[in-house]
Amino acid sequence: MTASSPRSEHSRSDTSAGELPAAVLWDMDGTLVDTEPYWMASEQELVGSFGGTWTHDDGLLLVGLGLWNSAEILRSRGVEMDANEIVHWLTDRVQQKLDSEGVPWRPGARELLAGLRERGIRTALVTMSVRRMAEQIVAHIPFDAFDVIVSGDEVDEPKPAPQPYLRAAELLGVEPTDTVAIEDSLVGLASAVASGAATIGVPHIVPLPESDEHTLWESLEGRTADDVVAVARDRREAAAR
Numbered sequence: 285m286t287a288s289s290p291r292s293e294h295s296r297s298d299t300s301a302g303e304l305p306a307a308v309l310w311d312m313d314g315t316l317v318d319t320e321p322y323w324m325a326s327e328q329e330l331v332g333s334f335g336g337t338w339t340h341d342d343g344l345l346l347v348g349l350g351l352w353n354s355a356e357i358l359r360s361r362g363v364e365m366d367a368n369e370i371v372h373w374l375t376d377r378v379q380q381k382l383d384s385e386g387v388p389w390r391p392g393a394r395e396l397l398a399g400l401r402e403r404g405i406r407t408a409l410v411t412m413s414v415r416r417m418a419e420q421i422v423a424h425i426p427f428d429a430f431d432v433i434v435s436g437d438e439v440d441e442p443k444p445a446p447q448p449y450l451r452a453a454e455l456l457g458v459e460p461t462d463t464v465a466i467e468d469s470l471v472g473l474a475s476a477v478a479s480g481a482a483t484i485g486v487p488h489i490v491p492l493p494e495s496d497e498h499t500l501w502e503s504l505e506g507r508t509a510d511d512v513v514a515v516a517r518d519r520r521e522a523a524a525r
Contacts, residue, residue, distance in 0.1 A: 305516035306458035308400050309449055309481060310430075312411035313348075314468035314488045316397070317421055318388040319378060320347060326377035327358065330370070336362040347489050348469025350412045350442025351375070371437075375414050382417075387424045390468075390488070392505035397429055399509040408452035410465070412436035412443055432456060444471045449479035461523075464516050466504075473498060482519035484512070 313319045324343035331338035338361070346354040355370035363370060400407060407430050411418050415435040422429055432455040434448050441447040446460075453460040465476035468488040476483040476498075483498040492500060499515050501507065 303517060304403065304405055304513055305464045305482070306462035307406040307408060307431075307453070307456050307464075308512055309408045309410050309452050309463050309465040309476070310397070311348075311465075311467045311469070311472045311476075312409055312418060312421065313413060314390070315466055315472075315486060316390060316393045316409070318390050318488070319382070320489050321388075322378045322381040322385075323374065326374050326381070327354075329377065330363055330373060331358065331361055334362045334364060344490060348412070348443060348467075348471030350439075351414065351436050353442060371414065375417055378413075379417055379420055382420060387421055390486075391503055392507055394425065396504050396507050396509070396512070397425070398427060400512065401427060401429065403509045403513075405509065405512075406431045406456055406458070408456060409433045410448045410452045412448070443469075443475035444478070446475055446478035446480075449476050449481055453479070453481075461519075462516075464512055464519075468492075482515050484515055 310316055313323065323346070324340065327343055327346065328338040346357065351371045351374070352367050355367035358370055359367065365373065397407065409418055409422065409430045411434070413435060414437040415433060418433050418435050422433070432452060434452045434455070436442055439447050439451060449465055450460055453463055460480040463481045465479070465481040465483045466486060467473045467476050467483060468486050470490060470492065473483060473485050473492060485492040485498050485500050486504055494500060
């Protein structure tokens with residue numbers, strides 16, 4: 285595990301284009317936006333409508349999972365709907381909350397994203413939410429934030445499989461090992477690491493373990509593009525040793 289302060293000793297603005305990561309791949313729920321409480325409230329409402337009980341701890345089981353995997357868990361808890369119906373119902377409810385209560389951005393996320401774009405670094409949004417929700421959130425960002433979006437309804441193998449991140453790299457035309465991924469969940473972290481991306485874990489709803497396989501940051505607040513570049517550089521230097 286590589287840990288550093290928000291002003292890393294590696295951070296400096298004189299990096300050449302050759303030192304930049306080929307792309308930075310962003311998770312959405314819990315990393316870019318704090319929508320997990322919206323999902324948990326919607327899950328509780330749905331299970332309750334079938335006479336069941338859904339606790340906060342139950343909700344933690346679904347953090348980072350693909351929606352169709354989550355739907356099967358909800359079906360096993362008494363929700364008498366097929367998986368597609370569950371996914372669409374939950375997505376509708378969360379989108380309604382986004383409209384009525386606003387988009388809850390994670391601290392420092394938009395600022396770091398803007399800094400990466402200002403440096404000319406390509407970006408992808410890699411989310412297990414469906415595309416219509418991803419596009420709803422991206423529409424609230426007041427700059428050209430992402431080159432591509434990979435959503436949960438567009439992959440056969442959701443996180444924790446590496447396919448979502450591999451697909452993002454493929455669409456961008458870059459090698460996964462030349463990218464940096466940012467994740468908040470255990471499931472997402474496993475997906476990003478398995479893809480070969482240099483991975484930054486930023487714990488939110490659930491704690492993340494220390495490991496030599498990824499870097500842990502307490503928050504994105506105060507982080508800059510230089511800090512992300514340093515993670516990519518550390519990965520290259522470690523691979524060369």
